[in-house]
Amino acid sequence: MSGIWGNNLEISIFGESHGRAIGVTLSGLPAGVKIDMDEVLVEMARRAPGQNELTTPRKEKDEPDIVSGVLDGMTTGAPLTALIWNTNTRSVDYSQMKKLMRPGQADYPGKVRYDGFNDYRGSGHFSGRITAPLVFAGAIAQQWLRQKGIVIGSHIQSIGSVEDERFESQGAVTAEQVEQLKSVQLPVFDESKRDAMTQVILDAKADLDSVGGIVETFVLGIDAGYGNPFFDSVESTLAHLVFAVPATKGIEFGAGFDITRMRGSEANDSYYYDENGQIKTRTNNNGGILGGITYGMPIVFRTAIKPPASIEKKQETIDIEARENADLEVFGRHDPCIVPRVLPVLEAVTALGLMDLILGRDKA
Numbered sequence: 001m002s003g004i005w006g007n008n009l010e011i012s013i014f015g016e017s018h019g020r021a022i023g024v025t026l027s028g029l030p031a032g033v034k035i036d037m038d039e040v041l042v043e044m045a046r047r048a049p050g051q052n053e054l055t056t057p058r059k060e061k062d063e064p065d066i067v068s069g070v071l072d073g074m075t076t077g078a079p080l081t082a083l084i085w086n087t088n089t090r091s092v093d094y095s096q097m098k099k100l101m102r103p104g105q106a107d108y109p110g111k112v113r114y115d116g117f118n119d120y121r122g123s124g125h126f127s128g129r130i131t132a133p134l135v136f137a138g139a140i141a142q143q144w145l146r147q148k149g150i151v152i153g154s155h156i157q158s159i160g161s162v163e164d165e166r167f168e169s170q171g172a173v174t175a176e177q178v179e180q181l182k183s184v185q186l187p188v189f190d191e192s193k194r195d196a197m198t199q200v201i202l203d204a205k206a207d208l209d210s211v212g213g214i215v216e217t218f219v220l221g222i223d224a225g226y227g228n229p230f231f232d233s234v235e236s237t238l239a240h241l242v243f244a245v246p247a248t249k250g251i252e253f254g255a256g257f258d259i260t261r262m263r264g265s266e267a268n269d270s271y272y273y274d275e276n277g278q279i280k281t282r283t284n285n286n287g288g289i290l291g292g293i294t295y296g297m298p299i300v301f302r303t304a305i306k307p308p309a310s311i312e313k314k315q316e317t318i319d320i321e322a323r324e325n326a327d328l329e330v331f332g333r334h335d336p337c338i339v340p341r342v343l344p345v346l347e348a349v350t351a352l353g354l355m356d357l358i359l360g361r362d363k364a
């Protein structure tokens, strides 16, 4: 498995959902970064399981235990390692998963890839739980970025067919609005959509089913000139990390696939000087990135998140031990929708990707 990523900031994640602990080691963090643990814990709580009826009932505190790299609240410059203990595993839920392959889950390909030795309990290293260490690491990266005036936010673009307004239609979104969005479980620009989104999740759950959606992530305050083309363009870097997040099925930047229906005259983002002499563009169809490099407008992208695979509704599958067809109902503690818990994960990987690019700017 490849649990290591990064050119300038190296992130190494480890652990399994039902093992003793999961965690992360960050190497290449500059020394002297002040860590606000209260803020870290807020980010962890946004992602944590066991929040309410919209999430898996598995309850975990998700308090990172920092075992190296921090002294008196400041990074020392040595590798920073944090452990997150698994305290509420129920592996019996997975006893049939050794032979009954869940459709839509990693069971079958994981078994083939790791010659049957993969830890299938709680989906092992494939579990969405492995995003907890990413959120910890991303919270530190976000604190570093904020000192440079860079703020990352997100909202739910859609759940099922219920749509929020787009970032693009909001005018200037402020850092205060981002804080407000981070403070609620279903952050939307059009508050009237929250109840309908909640209902879509509850209806799917009542039907023993699950539902997906789209998250829109944006980066405010990023200057022009970041990104290391050819292969470490901003889009390649963010897409690489976003696709590492379990359940991601697509990503589009700016106007995304809709740009194909525009003519050049509409798609091009016209430049102008604002009243402070800053270079801006009238539209942001390119999502803040041209040639793989930022141009000083917000980075904007949307991520498609699939419905979780583990549902109680009866499905067809195979019994790989008996080598025969079988039916499957997945009982256990699962998210009826991943979207509400994935927002902080997408913000975290965005922060890690940008920090890596910014640290590497002068080297590349």
Ligand SMILES: Cc1cc2nc3c(=O)[nH]c(=O)nc-3n(C[C@H](O)[C@H](O)[C@H](O)COP(=O)(O)O)c2cc1C
Binding pocket: 056, 104, 105, 106, 123, 126, 127, 128, 129, 131, 245, 246, 247, 248, 306, 308, 309, 310, 333, 334, 335, 336, 338, 341, 342, 345
């Ligand atoms: C925060 C989070 C929570 C998740 N919760 C569940 C869950 O409860 N049940 C489930 O079947 N999949 C869940 N997933 C998705 C699976 O982990 C994922 O679908 C699986 O590992 C296969 O990966 P893939 O969908 O990217 O191909 C979750 C993912 C994330 C990021």
Ligand SMILES: C=C(O[C@@H]1CC(C(=O)O)=C[C@@H](OP(=O)(O)O)[C@H]1O)C(=O)O
Binding pocket: 017, 047, 048, 049, 056, 057, 058, 060, 089, 090, 093, 122, 123, 126, 127, 128, 129, 130, 132, 246, 332, 333, 334, 335
């Ligand atoms: C524990 C978390 O979410 C888990 C993600 C997950 C999956 O298949 O991805 C399946 C469930 O695992 P379990 O059956 O062990 O309860 C979720 O609860 C977490 O995100 O921290």
